[in-house]
Amino acid sequence: MGELEIRDLTKVFHDDGGDIVAVDSFDAEIEDGEFVVLVGPSGCGKSTTLRMIAGLENPTEGEVVLDGEDVTEKKPKSRNMAMVFQSYALYPHMTARENMAFGLKMTTDLSKDEIADRVQNAADMMGIGGLLDKKPDELSGGQQQRVALGRAIVREPEVFLMDEPLSNLDAKLRTQMRTELQELQQEFGVTTIYVTHDQTEAMTMSDRIAVLDDGRLQQLGTPLECYHEPANRFVAGFIGSPSMNFFDVELDTSGATPTLIHDAFEYELDDDVYADVEGHGPRLTLGIRPEDVKAVPEGTHNAISPTVKVTEPLGDVSYVYLDIGGEQYTATLEGDIVIESGRTLTVQFPQDRIHLFDGETGEALR
Numbered sequence: 001m002g003e004l005e006i007r008d009l010t011k012v013f014h015d016d017g018g019d020i021v022a023v024d025s026f027d028a029e030i031e032d033g034e035f036v037v038l039v040g041p042s043g044c045g046k047s048t049t050l051r052m053i054a055g056l057e058n059p060t061e062g063e064v065v066l067d068g069e070d071v072t073e074k075k076p077k078s079r080n081m082a083m084v085f086q087s088y089a090l091y092p093h094m095t096a097r098e099n100m101a102f103g104l105k106m107t108t109d110l111s112k113d114e115i116a117d118r119v120q121n122a123a124d125m126m127g128i129g130g131l132l133d134k135k136p137d138e139l140s141g142g143q144q145q146r147v148a149l150g151r152a153i154v155r156e157p158e159v160f161l162m163d164e165p166l167s168n169l170d171a172k173l174r175t176q177m178r179t180e181l182q183e184l185q186q187e188f189g190v191t192t193i194y195v196t197h198d199q200t201e202a203m204t205m206s207d208r209i210a211v212l213d214d215g216r217l218q219q220l221g222t223p224l225e226c227y228h229e230p231a232n233r234f235v236a237g238f239i240g241s242p243s244m245n246f247f248d249v250e251l252d253t254s255g256a257t258p259t260l261i262h263d264a265f266e267y268e269l270d271d272d273v274y275a276d277v278e279g280h281g282p283r284l285t286l287g288i289r290p291e292d293v294k295a296v297p298e299g300t301h302n303a304i305s306p307t308v309k310v311t312e313p314l315g316d317v318s319y320v321y322l323d324i325g326g327e328q329y330t331a332t333l334e335g336d337i338v339i340e341s342g343r344t345l346t347v348q349f350p351q352d353r354i355h356l357f358d359g360e361t362g363e364a365l366r
């Protein structure tokens, strides 16, 4: 088993400048075998959250409960969790085999043969069975990372905790290791909490994503939930690439049709969309993903005709950067489209694709 309950986990650091709330009341229930990715901008509290779960950092408040047992006060090595770091943290004077066996020798009473078996099995699984007698400086970055992962696997933990384990690898190897890690995790079915600031990693690897900002959990959901139904403006802007376009608007209900007023355009709302924002505002934020912006004929209802700044054809799609009211926005259009800079392009934000947020709190209304 590896069912993890994280209750109200909080960390306040004290330094000369005052108190820093690194993690603020983090709550989550993580199922046995689940792969959860903690994602968010630099300094949002990802590593501190992971380190508190591992026992490497004492929480100011809150509890970590593993399979019904409160482990908050337990030492890291007594928690049945294995941590993998970005920097591999291998002992340079030991061979790969000794590095992988070290933790087992220190923390278990397994026999020499049992340890040797476990190390060999894990190494074979990681594709480094033939490299066990080499020292870290004789191994490539990818091989060192495999040793570090192997060292976690041999412990047969209930939970894997990984802090940006792939960020020191080049792009190609990272993609390859990403797939391998996922396969490994599925094969073992070990609960995994994985920290990254790379949203592609978060979207592709996880069962659920925990999006953090400023020490607070903003949303815990499947990748598609976070993409289609972001809880607030922060999540909407963080998940998805290129990022969602946001417009500060005012809701005007004085006329026959409720209308969003932006400095550069007006947008009439359908009844069902209005129903979602009725009673809110007047300040709202209109959000539309670049891939949802539609090129339409001039004169289409709710369409606008901004100037094109630049077009970037990528082959399958093209990014078109538009000037709307002096700000830059992005439309992702299908195919190889080349539009001369300075020309206008008529676009529409389809009513069923728009997102609306409270202009003050950022809370998603639709």
Ligand code: ATP
Residues within 6 Å of the ligand: 013, 014, 015, 020, 021, 022, 040, 041, 042, 043, 044, 045, 046, 047, 048, 049, 197
């Ligand atoms: P990154 O992606 O840059 O690693 P992160 O999301 O993992 O960032 P944390 O390392 O958890 O963020 O840091 C959260 C906040 O706590 C930051 O403001 C950081 O400066 C602060 N912090 C972390 N460790 C300490 C410490 N030992 N003493 C004081 N402040 C700390």
